[in-house]
Amino acid sequence: MNDRDAIQTRIEARLKQFGETINTIRLKAEQQQDLLGQRVEEPLAAIEKRRDQVREQIDAMKDMNDDDWNAAKGSIDSYFDDIDDGLRKALAHFR
Numbered sequence: 001m002n003d004r005d006a007i008q009t010r011i012e013a014r015l016k017q018f019g020e021t022i023n024t025i026r027l028k029a030e031q032q033q034d035l036l037g038q039r040v041e042e043p044l045a046a047i048e049k050r051r052d053q054v055r056e057q058i059d060a061m062k063d064m065n066d067d068d069w070n071a072a073k074g075s076i077d078s079y080f081d082d083i084d085d086g087l088r089k090a091l092a093h094f095r
Helices: 002-033 034-061 067-090
Strands: none
Touching: 002 034, 002 067, 034 067
């Protein structure tokens, strides 16, 4: 496995982890009151959109040259920062 494959594998694992966290937040919101669910649904939708953008980027990266691949990886790192921040904010509603 080369470095690109290893990085893509880590990216895909992180996306799976994000999905699990999103599902956990949704479940907690459903168990709470409806109002709380409405407050976290919009941020979760934005997070899922970012997650989908990362998935699309991963697919496109498979055929990129090294320079374009490294630039795309930088974009993914930025998306991950956005997703992490959004998940922290959504989880803060349950503390």
